[in-house]
Structure formats: structure tokens, C-alpha cells
Amino acid sequence: MINSGFKPWIYWYSSPGVKSGEVGIKAGSYRFLSDSQVKDLDYAAKEILRRTGVKIPNEICLGLLEKAGATVDFKEQRVRIPASLVDEAIKNTPKSFMFGGRDAKKAIKIDTEHSYFVHGIGPYMIATDGSVRNSTARDMQDAYRVLEACENVDVAGIPVGGTASTPEDEMHLPLTVRRLRKYLMMLDFMEKPVDTSRTYVIDKEDEAGDIRQAALDQIQMEIAVRGSLEELQKTPMSLGFNEAVSPLMYLPRNLEKLLVYAEHGLPMFIGSGPMTNATGPATMAGTLSLWLAETLTGLVLGYLAGNPDYRPPALWMCFTGLFDQLTAHGPIMGAPEGVIVQSACADIAHFYGFSIRGCIGSPSKALDPQAGYETGVGLLTSVMAGVNYHVSIGTVGPGEVGVSLEKIVLDNELAGYIKRIMRGIEVTEETLAVDVIDEVGPGGTFLIHPHTRKWFRKEQYFPSLFDRRKYEDWVRRGKKNAVQRAEERVQEILRDYWPEPLDKGIRKRIEDHVKMIEKRMAKS
Amino acid sequence: MKKEELIKKLYEAVKDGFIEESGPLAEKSVELGYDPIEVMQGITSALKEVGADFNDGRIFLTELMFCGETAKEAMNILTKEIKRQKKTVPYLGRVVIGTVAGDIHDIGKSLVVAMLVAEGFEVIDLGIDISDETFIDNVRLLKPNVLGLSALVTTTMLKFRDIVVALEDADLRDKVKVIIGGALVNMEHAETSGADTFGSDAIDAVIKVRALLDLD
Numbered sequence A: 001m002i003n004s005g006f007k008p009w010i011y012w013y014s015s016p017g018v019k020s021g022e023v024g025i026k027a028g029s030y031r032f033l034s035d036s037q038v039k040d041l042d043y044a045a046k047e048i049l050r051r052t053g054v055k056i057p058n059e060i061c062l063g064l065l066e067k068a069g070a071t072v073d074f075k076e077q078r079v080r081i082p083a084s085l086v087d088e089a090i091k092n093t094p095k096s097f098m099f100g101g102r103d104a105k106k107a108i109k110i111d112t113e114h115s116y117f118v119h120g121i122g123p124y125m126i127a128t129d130g131s132v133r134n135s136t137a138r139d140m141q142d143a144y145r146v147l148e149a150c151e152n153v154d155v156a157g158i159p160v161g162g163t164a165s166t167p168e169d170e171m172h173l174p175l176t177v178r179r180l181r182k183y184l185m186m187l188d189f190m191e192k193p194v195d196t197s198r199t200y201v202i203d204k205e206d207e208a209g210d211i212r213q214a215a216l217d218q219i220q221m222e223i224a225v226r227g228s229l230e231e232l233q234k235t236p237m238s239l240g241f242n243e244a245v246s247p248l249m250y251l252p253r254n255l256e257k258l259l260v261y262a263e264h265g266l267p268m269f270i271g272s273g274p275m276t277n278a279t280g281p282a283t284m285a286g287t288l289s290l291w292l293a294e295t296l297t298g299l300v301l302g303y304l305a306g307n308p309d310y311r312p313p314a315l316w317m318c319f320t321g322l323f324d325q326l327t328a329h330g331p332i333m334g335a336p337e338g339v340i341v342q343s344a345c346a347d348i349a350h351f352y353g354f355s356i357r358g359c360i361g362s363p364s365k366a367l368d369p370q371a372g373y374e375t376g377v378g379l380l381t382s383v384m385a386g387v388n389y390h391v392s393i394g395t396v397g398p399g400e401v402g403v404s405l406e407k408i409v410l411d412n413e414l415a416g417y418i419k420r421i422m423r424g425i426e427v428t429e430e431t432l433a434v435d436v437i438d439e440v441g442p443g444g445t446f447l448i449h450p451h452t453r454k455w456f457r458k459e460q461y462f463p464s465l466f467d468r469r470k471y472e473d474w475v476r477r478g479k480k481n482a483v484q485r486a487e488e489r490v491q492e493i494l495r496d497y498w499p500e501p502l503d504k505g506i507r508k509r510i511e512d513h514v515k516m517i518e519k520r521m522a523k524s
Numbered sequence B: 001m002k003k004e005e006l007i008k009k010l011y012e013a014v015k016d017g018f019i020e021e022s023g024p025l026a027e028k029s030v031e032l033g034y035d036p037i038e039v040m041q042g043i044t045s046a047l048k049e050v051g052a053d054f055n056d057g058r059i060f061l062t063e064l065m066f067c068g069e070t071a072k073e074a075m076n077i078l079t080k081e082i083k084r085q086k087k088t089v090p091y092l093g094r095v096v097i098g099t100v101a102g103d104i105h106d107i108g109k110s111l112v113v114a115m116l117v118a119e120g121f122e123v124i125d126l127g128i129d130i131s132d133e134t135f136i137d138n139v140r141l142l143k144p145n146v147l148g149l150s151a152l153v154t155t156t157m158l159k160f161r162d163i164v165v166a167l168e169d170a171d172l173r174d175k176v177k178v179i180i181g182g183a184l185v186n187m188e189h190a191e192t193s194g195a196d197t198f199g200s201d202a203i204d205a206v207i208k209v210r211a212l213l214d215l216d
């Protein structure tokens, strides 16, 4: 899908070969599981749901499940779900939808065909040498600017979460208000879609049962941006994040959130992240069967709670990783085992027609070859396997504990390579170039042929960070390695690049909404 | 079976994780009237060695934890016997631990618990999402030497400070050492929250708890 926006700045830095703002790519089709293996997993997951069941600590959900024919033990809050109900949910849940930022026209289509690069989340800022510090509100803005400037990052995450990134003078405000103010700041800086799904970090208010209100407040804010719920449903700005806690549990607050998004007909992430060896079995197939059982539970819940007039679509997710037996740390998403399990999830999700979000990263603490290799191998593998939404661009450490601005620009380059690889090879009479080869003949050169001039820009990806110069040239330019060049790139972006400001009218509507909530909270 | 032989067998059972053997061996030692405290020492020395093996990368986590389970089978029997004889179990100290309110992260804390138990501490694990009051009540009631707090999310990490203040308000702060931990926690958090120290992982937790109680 081609983004119509043309930014001179981005053009200057980005590859002139790949069209600036090329959003997303075609998902790959390499398979880790055959159809018959997927059917075995389907059987295993349904058997888990029938025999063992899932803990669902929410009365409304339990009621819905019982009414739909599941076996419910209200005292144990345990539900055993029949395969027929699972199949009904699979059949009736919408499988693709649009997802957009402040400008609905620049939305991306989430489906099994496309593949997008998405920034991760991390509470700390990590320097290139691996030193760690708390993030500030300024870091958050900086991260948005870098993300917006990186042409191969399709969706921004919450760059730096946590209380540290709240400005001092906002610390006294209720969490919901702080959250929404951060959201507003994001919209100030980001034209791309922003994945806010993991911002519901709980605190006292949510403990008191206000997670529902918090979700409603966010949805109301998005309605203020789009103008109406109908417009928001057409182009949602956020997804409910409905993760199961492995093994086989849901959390009360996640269920609350699920209900709110479902009632509004808004899309949801559903899935889980069993850690191989710890919260999931040691085998890849076992990790997958557990993940699938948990994911199908989320699907059934979303379907039953869903607004029948506007069924909430689902994007499946898997954030599993290896729990390393040697170091007792996890999840190691960059481990080969993490990579294949997440990639195999694409085979499973696509089998049912759903798209899938994966999560790839490296447990390396610094920006070193390990971080590069693991991110590269992981991302390319999962893109080739057809994962549709790749979280964790720009994060460092096991389970994305830190954000590195330099890694964002390095991963942006990696994503550029991958986008080019996945664009594949165009074979036509013209590209086969038989006539051209005949014209040039033995011993000639193609360098100045018009065919070359016409095609090289389309065919070649031009790295803007990775170095291909001659040795002497590289020495003359200061012998800088990729990490040093990334540091410079970040500085350039922060010096020169400012995103388009948010539309004044929309900004006012959002501000009014946040003020209204502040008042409401001051009263209670 | 001679006492020395039995202790050696038990030591080997724990080191190799022969879970079917450790319980019956402990029962046998009770039957034969051997001093349960002495028998227990065989188990703790085995656990120390497997702990070191894990630390040095010679064995894997599952194996380490399985050795712990194997030890537990025997420990339960021996502890019962020690109590029956009205003697005190020679624990290194008592630790109350839990994950703070609003936080349900469990895995790291459970590892810490397993390592502390293996080291020879008496550990009372309160579980996850534990309110400040529950922590205070348990400190008052159980009089532990150490209170361990786990939190993994930056917002729930603010609870460390709240709990330390609540301990002060309840006049309990000088009666218990406080150690904090979690994926994002560092020494700075220990300082700002008023905790005594922090543990970066389960092995570090054991080292720090030992140090807090002047055991080295």
C-alpha cells in the first residue's frame, strides 16, 4: 500500500530506490507447519479446551459462555469450551480491518496478506554501550520523532512507558489523565498509526474496577479524533489487548477491557505468550498447542461479547519466547526456538483466516553483533513465514526492557532490506532484458544503457546507514562503524526533523475531552 | 543402614534428583532414630553443590529445581520429626515474600523462593497481587528476618516505597530487613524506596539475603 504523503526530509534520507513511505509489504509464504500438522494442533487445542478448560474470572463472561453451551464451573471460574463454539467464533469473527493514526486516510490494512514493522515498548532508555537510564517525557518525544522519521517503521509503539516518562508536573494527576496526555503527545508527533495496546498499566484506580472507565475514556478520545463511533469503527485507532496469562488463565482487568472493545465493535489483539520451559511446555508443539487453546478462548470471548451489529475483528498475537534453562531468563524471543514458534503461529492463524502479530527481539544488552544478528534472523524469518505485524523494532534486552533510538534507526535499515527482499523479483519481457543483452553484446557494459537508467531505482534498495564504500573512502570519513553512524543519524533527526503538526481542531477536541475527564476525576 | 551411609545416600539422591528415593530414605532415618538435624545437613550440602553447579552453567534450571523438589520430599519428613522432638529446625532465617499489589508477575519470584528454600531458609510465599496490609500483617504475625518484595512494572514498583512507609508506621521497620527485586529493579530503587537492598536474580537474592543476616 502506498502512502500518499511526500516528505522532502524523508526523501533526502531514505532510499530513493524504495518509494518513500512504502507502508508494509506482502507477507511471506514460507511454512514451518504443514496443513496436516496444523490440523493436529487444532485438535490438540480443542482437546485442551474441552478437557482442561480455562480460568475466566469474570461473571459476565462466564454467563455468556454458559449461555452459548460451554460447561461453566462458577465457583472455580473454570470454563470448558466445546469445539462447536470455537468453530462458530472462528467463522463469525471479522478477519481484516483498517488501523490508523490521527489521519484515517493513512491507515493500514490488517489482514493475512500484509506485513508491517511495529515499534516495541520498553520502560528504560538504553545507550549503545548497554548503559541504562530512566526515561523522561523528552525521551518519549524524541522517540516519536525518530519513529516518524524512519520510513520503514509502519506503526509506532509506546516508545518509553512507565512513570519515569511522565513529566514531573503531571505526576500528581490520575493515571487515566496521564495516559491520555501521553496519547495526545503521541498524536502531536505521529502521523503513523500508534499501537497503544499495552498502556493499560494498572494502578490503584484500576484496582478499584475502573479499568472499564479507563478503556472507555480512551475510546471516547479516539471518537473525538475521528468524529463519531461509526468513523472510529471504520478506521480504529487502537486495539484491545486481550492476553491470556499462561497457562490457561485470564485476568479480571483484561476481561473488562475485552468487554469494552467488544461492545464497541472495535478490534482486539487476542493471544498469549507461553514461555517455553516455564509457563509453557518444553516442546515447540506443546508451546503452540497451549498458545492456540488460549488464543481460541480469547476469540470465543470476543465473539460472544461482541456487538452483533458490528462484530469486533481480531488480530491474533503470539509473544512467546524461550525461557532459557541455562540462565533462567526469558522470554528470549531472539532464540531460534522463539523464532520458529512465533513463525509457526502464522501457519496456524492463516489456516483459520486470521492475521497474526509476532514479537521479535534480542536479549543482547548492547548494540552489538548479537543484537544485530538476532534481530535480523528473527525478523526475516518471521516475515518470510507470513507474520503480519512485527513488534519490537528498536528495543533491547530480554522481553523488550529498553528502547534504543539508535536501534530504531538500525532496525529501520534492516526493515528496508527485508522490504526489498520480500518485494521479490519481477519477471516480464522487459525485465528479462533479452533485447538489452543483445544490444550490449559480449564484453559491453550495461552501466550507461537506458534500460539500466530506467530500472535501477526500482530494483535497488539504497541503504542510508549501512556502508558500502571503498575502504579508503570509509577511512577518510572517520572509520565509523554502523553504531556510530546510527548515533549520528539520531542526532540529525533530532536536530532537523519535525513532524507535521496535529490539526488544530482535532487537538482542541482532544484537549477538551482530557479536561473533562480531569474535572470528573477531581470531583470523585 | 549405618547413619553415614544413609546420609550419603540421601545426599546422592538429592544431587541426582532421585525423587522416589529421598522420601523413603528420610523415613528410614526417622525409623532408625538418627538425629534429623544431622541428616538434614546432608541434604543442604547437596543443595549447595547443585546451586553452584547451576551458577557455573554445569546443570540446567529444570534439574536444579527438580533437585529442590527431591530435597523437599525428605525435608518435609525430617522437619516433622524435628518438631515432634520439640527441637527447632535449623533454618538460616525466615523470609516472607510476595509480589506487590496490582502486579501478577510470578515466575521470577517463584525462582527466588526455590533458591532461598534450597539454601536453607524458611520461606513463606504470600503469592501475587498482595496488598500492603497483608504484607504488614504477616510481618507482624510471622516475625520474619527478611521481607522480600517483587514488582515488575514501573507503576507497581512504586509500591516498594508505600510498603516501607507502612512498615515504619507500624513500628516494624527496624525488626525486618527489606529486599526488593524484579526485572526493572536496581540499587537506585532500593535507595529511593528505603529498602535495604535489591537482588538482580535468584542467585543474587540468596547472596544478598545471606549478607543482610550476616551469615557469611
Ligand code: B12
Residues within 6 Å of the ligand: A121, A122, A123, A161, A162, A197, A198, A199, A200, A201, A202, A241, A243, A244, A245, A246, A273, A279, A328, A329, A330, A331, A398, A399, A400, A401, B097, B102, B103, B104, B105, B106, B107, B108, B109, B111, B112, B148, B149, B150, B151, B152, B153, B154, B155, B179, B180, B181, B182, B183, B184, B198, B199, B200, B201, B202, B203, B205
Ligand atoms: C512473563 C511476563 C508477563 C506475564 C506474567 C506471567 C507470570 N505468571 O508471571 C504476563 C503475560 C501475565 C504479563 C502481564 C503484564 N505485563 Co509483563 N512481562 C513478562 C516478561 C515478558 C517476563 C517476566 C519474567 O517472568 N521474566 C523471567 C524471570 C525469571 O525474571 P524476573 O521476573 O526478572 O525475575 C528475576 C529477577 O528480577 C529477580 N527477582 C524477581 N522478583 C524478585 C524479588 C526479590 C525479593 C528479589 C531479591 C529478586 C527478584 O530474580 C528473578 C529470578 O532471576 C516481562 C519482560 C521482562 N523481560 O522482564 C514483561 C514486563 C515486565 N511486563 C510488562 C507489562 C507492561 C505487563 C502488563 C501491564 C501488560 C498489559 N498491558 O497487560 C501486564 C501486567 C500484569 C500485572 N498486573 O502485573 C512490562 C513492564 C513495562 C513497564 N513499563 O513497567 C514488561 C517489562 C514487558 C514490556 N517491555 O512491556 N507479563
